[in-house]
Amino acid sequence: MKIIFMGSAAFAVPSLMALAEAEHEIAEVVTQPDKPAGRGREITPCPIAAKARKMNLQLYQPKSVKKPEVISHFKERAPDLIAIVAYGKILPIELIEIPKFGCVNVHSSLLPKYRGAAPINWAIINGETETGVTTMRINEEMDAGEILLSCKTDIDDVEDAPMLHDRLAQMGSNLLVETISQIESGRIRPRNQDHTKATYAPMIRKEDGLIDWSMRAKDIYNRVRGFKPWPGAFTHLGGKSLRIHEAALTDLDFDAAPGEIIETDGALAVKCGSGVLYLIEVQLEGKKKMPAQDFLRGYKVKKGTILK
Incomplete structure (x- = not known):
């Protein structure tokens, strides 16, 4: 399957590697532009940009995915599917509608619980004993699309956010590969989220x-x-x-x-x-x-x- 991968944060790295290992055609990796970072404010790539360069993958770093020329770029690439993992920006409907098999997102919670920017942190803060990862179809609402697959895991009493982040990143990568496999074979059975049970994980201040x-x-x-x-x-x-x-x-x-x-x-x-x-x-x-x-x-x- 011809895939465009969109991601930025470290959470997305295992998913990019898993897609490559599954021998999918990664037509392009889309990530945010390199930015100044650290005390010296040196121009630094995000984790996905750095990994894509090491893997010799085609890299595209638009400042905004809403511009007409960016939408045209995606259409020219003609992906079968767009995989989104920790990209960090909301996609416009014009982009969402491009791929034949839609846009598939990996989210680090058991949706509809903990929609939003910081689900791993808030699950621990709120004393949850269980969490997981979910693959879903992207729509215009934040983290509200159809659920494709999900996978649960217990949260250990001494596990902190970075520890859980790394475990869920790996779980998410496996779930993404399985989700795409089921989409290809026609076995996937999307289901709507129960919006009455939705909870939110806002950006941390x-x-x-x-x-x-x-x-x-x-x-x-x-x-x-x-x-x-x-x-x-x-x-x-x-x-x-x-x-x-x-x-x-x-x-x-x-x-x-x-x-x-x-x-x-x-x-x-x-x-x-x-x-x-x-x-x-x-x-x-x-x-x-x-x-x-x-x-x-x-x-x-x-x-x-x-x-x-």
Whole structure:
């Protein structure tokens, strides 16, 4: 099958590789333009652009997919199918209608749950114990097209967003190949989403990472896991930001104020609205991240200090 692959983020890399290994004809890889990145603001390709170049695939990087000349470019390529994985832009209907077998998207949730930009993060933040990947047909509404196939997986209690991201990226790549195989053979059976059960995973903002210590310890722990790698879960100590990279739950509880440090003798424990959270790895503003024990040796934190 002649396929145009559209993707940008690292989540899409396994899918591109899987299509190539399945010996599909990848007519072109469409991704976002190289952009300045890092402290030096050097022009840097997105993960898919870098991978496509290594694989010697034809690369197309339009600034917008809505321009008439871009639509004409797709029509000239005449793909049988367009595969979209973490591309990062909404497609116009003029583009969606071009391929014979439609546009197939890999989404990192079990639709209709967690439509939107950050399904992996919000599934962990909300304490879900199960998630998965879904292939669907693209339509004009965000993540609302017909479901083609889906695959479930459990979320481990200690799994954070980057870990789950990598697992789902691999699952998604396998599901995409199977979906295309079933489309080719006529075995695919699309089904409509139940829109009444739709939930949303909005784009994450920096301020979302600020910890509210009045929450349950379990909920704060989920936010530490879910807000990786950005913006991270953070609080304030002595007027400076303190990022919490790793934390652990405990069965202990104390009569103290939310956010109060209740133990500093070799461990950094904080009272929450309900329960206690141990801070395992932290990073004070302007410093490197380090184990909490090392942090306590260099930064004298008094028991009873309130994190805000």
